[in-house]
Amino acid sequence: MKSSVQKTSLVVRKNRELTAILEVSKVLTTSFNLDKNLSSVMSTLGSLLEMQRGCVFLLDRSSGELRIVAAHGLAKHNIERGKYRIGEGIVGRVLEKKTPMVIPNIGKEPLFLNRTGSRPEKDGISFLCVPIQFKNEVLGVLSVDRIYSKELGGVDDDLRVLEIVSSLIAQFVKLWESYEKVEKEKENLKRELKGKYRIENIIGQSDRMQEVFEAVHRVAPSKATVLLRGESGTGKELVAKAIHYMSPRSKGPFVKFNCASIPEGLLESELFGHEKGAFTGAVSSRKGKFELAHKGTIFLDEIGDLPTTLQPKILRVLQEREFERVGSEKTIKVDVRIITATSRNLEHLVSQGKFREDLYYRLNVIPLFLPPLRERGEDIPILIDYFLEKFNRENNRSVVFDKNALRIFLNYNWPGNVRELENTIERLVIMSASDRITAADLPVSLSIRRLKTPDKSASLITNVEEIEKANILDALEKTGWVQARAARLLGITPRQIGYKIKKYEIAERAVQ
Numbered sequence: 001m002k003s004s005v006q007k008t009s010l011v012v013r014k015n016r017e018l019t020a021i022l023e024v025s026k027v028l029t030t031s032f033n034l035d036k037n038l039s040s041v042m043s044t045l046g047s048l049l050e051m052q053r054g055c056v057f058l059l060d061r062s063s064g065e066l067r068i069v070a071a072h073g074l075a076k077h078n079i080e081r082g083k084y085r086i087g088e089g090i091v092g093r094v095l096e097k098k099t100p101m102v103i104p105n106i107g108k109e110p111l112f113l114n115r116t117g118s119r120p121e122k123d124g125i126s127f128l129c130v131p132i133q134f135k136n137e138v139l140g141v142l143s144v145d146r147i148y149s150k151e152l153g154g155v156d157d158d159l160r161v162l163e164i165v166s167s168l169i170a171q172f173v174k175l176w177e178s179y180e181k182v183e184k185e186k187e188n189l190k191r192e193l194k195g196k197y198r199i200e201n202i203i204g205q206s207d208r209m210q211e212v213f214e215a216v217h218r219v220a221p222s223k224a225t226v227l228l229r230g231e232s233g234t235g236k237e238l239v240a241k242a243i244h245y246m247s248p249r250s251k252g253p254f255v256k257f258n259c260a261s262i263p264e265g266l267l268e269s270e271l272f273g274h275e276k277g278a279f280t281g282a283v284s285s286r287k288g289k290f291e292l293a294h295k296g297t298i299f300l301d302e303i304g305d306l307p308t309t310l311q312p313k314i315l316r317v318l319q320e321r322e323f324e325r326v327g328s329e330k331t332i333k334v335d336v337r338i339i340t341a342t343s344r345n346l347e348h349l350v351s352q353g354k355f356r357e358d359l360y361y362r363l364n365v366i367p368l369f370l371p372p373l374r375e376r377g378e379d380i381p382i383l384i385d386y387f388l389e390k391f392n393r394e395n396n397r398s399v400v401f402d403k404n405a406l407r408i409f410l411n412y413n414w415p416g417n418v419r420e421l422e423n424t425i426e427r428l429v430i431m432s433a434s435d436r437i438t439a440a441d442l443p444v445s446l447s448i449r450r451l452k453t454p455d456k457s458a459s460l461i462t463n464v465e466e467i468e469k470a471n472i473l474d475a476l477e478k479t480g481w482v483q484a485r486a487a488r489l490l491g492i493t494p495r496q497i498g499y500k501i502k503k504y505e506i507a508e509r510a511v512q
């Protein structure tokens, strides 16, 4: 017969066991974080069931090793040491035999390896170990140490609790595994999609740039005429070169010509060449760009600036691939691919009669639009990394941007697009005295948010409010975001700066 004291302590104990099981199942459903959840399980067992030490070992299927994933009452270096092979030690045995093991007094057990080295005094400690299994598959082992004493309750009770806990853990681990698998697949799929269209030296993870890359991959192998559109500095020339080097003509020449670069009178002879004596100064005959581009690609930049007088001749090259040098009647045939680019509104020029409609259609076979940087902000951080790396390498520096500087870079509207971003970074890398660029090192113009409009003149307009906002940001950055000090710097009261920070919605998180 049990005494009433014994009965009461039994009830207390049962209650604690139930509480522990309930807590464990709660903990396991809080998140999909394996390490965190299992650690919480172990500390719950530790505090509610007077367990000295506890470990969750999971089987690493690729290495066949058991690894401690969570532990209670073990120092970190002990955790790292706790690796077992299947069949090794008690933990390994339990895994192999798929049955629990209890060692009432580990001091007397030769099998007990004490791998973790966490028990200097083995005597007087009992060790319980149960497999973590789902259906017939063993996933790992749960082990627990208790001070060995008969009064603390029977080993069978302990085992029963541990087996319930281990089956809860097993279910969680299974769920976690399938969650991880799905997440990984999603990640891979995303990466595959993102990296699907890669072009050397051209950075762009945004959907807009990926569309451009896809089109480049498609048109490159053909001989089709491509028209590149987009603001200045968006990478038109870069794309033209990529198309050439990705085409079967890559071994042939890539000849670039800017139609806006020289006076109208000289254009024809530059493009088509001339014979000796064709005009004053033509002391010898000379090949033009089209001839030089034979078997390769000619890139005509700023095609919108092509004078109307020359347009018929270009049209003929497009249609027949033939022309005559200036001062010659001999027709020359060339094999060239033609890529053109413009930042101007060609349709507008056509409607004004400044650009021939038939030429427009001939050029516009495959139009590619390069989006401005402000419409693909997600590419900015990657471009920053890319250019920092490039200019650090070129200049033997190791410059980095701090958080505030980066934030200003991201918020700026980049009217000059990638070219402006590239030049700004190059200048900063070369000029910066320290390796850490802070907001204070940046040109003031970057702090002034530009109006987000594609219209060139409007994008340069900054109003008083924007300048004020920029000044406040500057002051905050200079004073480590201490508002009172920033206010003093600006000669206003802390109340006033507080009001303005709200008014301009200056990021709360940055303000301490």
Ligand SMILES: Nc1ncnc2c1ncn2[C@@H]1O[C@H](COP(=O)(O)OP(=O)(O)O)[C@@H](O)[C@H]1O
Residues within 6 Å of the ligand: 201, 202, 203, 204, 230, 231, 232, 233, 234, 235, 236, 237, 238, 239, 418, 419, 422
């Ligand atoms: N997506 C990009 N990735 C890397 N560099 C770029 C990118 N777009 C533009 N650049 C760089 O910016 C500068 C301007 O590009 P460019 O092709 O000359 O532009 P555009 O011809 O449209 O004016 C060049 O130095 C180029 O290398």
Ligand SMILES: [Mg+2]
Residues within 6 Å of the ligand: 232, 233, 236, 237, 301
């Ligand atoms: Mg250009």
